[in-house]
Amino acid sequence: MAFDLTGRVALVTGASRGLGWSAARALAEAGATVMLNARGEAALAEKAAALEAAGHRAHVLAFDATEAGAPADGIAGILAAHGRLDILVNNAGIIHREALPEHTDDDFRRVVELDLIACFALAREASRPMTEAGWGRIVNIGSVFSLIARGNIPGYVAAKHGLAGLAKALAVELAPAGVTVNTLAPGFFATEFNAGLKADPDFDAMVRGRTPVGRWGAPDELGHAVVFLASEEAAYITGATLAIDGGMTAAF
Secondary structure, three states: OOOOOOOOEEEEEOOOOHHHHHHHHHHHHOOOEEEEEOOOHHHHHHHHHHHHHOOOEEEEOOOOOOOOOHHHHHHHHHHHHHOOOOEEEEOOOOOOOOOHHHOOHHHHHHHHHHHHHHHHHHHHHHHHHHHHHOOEEEEEEOOHHHOOOOOOOHHHHHHHHHHHHHHHHHHHHHHHHOEEEEEEEEOOEOOHHHHHHHHOHHHHHHHHHHOOOOOOEOHHHHHHHHHHHHOHHHOOOOOOEEEEOOOHHHOO
16 A cells, blocks of 8 residues: 555645644655645745755645635636646634633634635535546544534534534535545644643643543644545545544543
């Protein structure tokens, strides 16, 4: 099993750092041409340059996926430049932590807009060239909070649960066209996104104690899973939610 993605074109959202960057780097190392997406063009350019310096193919595609028409325009640009889109990794996301009485409608809506609705819009637009080609891979980056919950983050939990459900619905619809749709549910990974939490001794101890393997995840461990689901070897896997959490959601 080679997990070879040579000739494939991939779009990764939230690719300038954290798990998105890990996914983008892993896809590039597997041979794919990777379109790096986020809102900040400068940070993306730095990452693209790093991939190119290592002999990989990467391009910057900066846009805000929550803006009306941006997903369609972004994917149209990929098709114009490369003639295809084979892989979509829906990774961009935000979180808002606040107790329920102070959690506003706008707080909730802002999280759901990026973490769920933008993913739907991107998947819809990506499905067009994928179904036409008869091959495609959509990988949603959910969370352990696609499966369980924690207080003070209602928008994030709702969106990540919704993302897993969305993947199942799209998997059923797109499977006859050769397109698979799956969700990865990462636990706590040592990324910039979680730097503040990891620096908190009490929270760090909680994560280690709650995770059977006794540690935070390394970002590359997520990237490898993305490559697998994007590969030909995963053709019979669709509608699945795969926890990459060191056993957190398996433990009592």
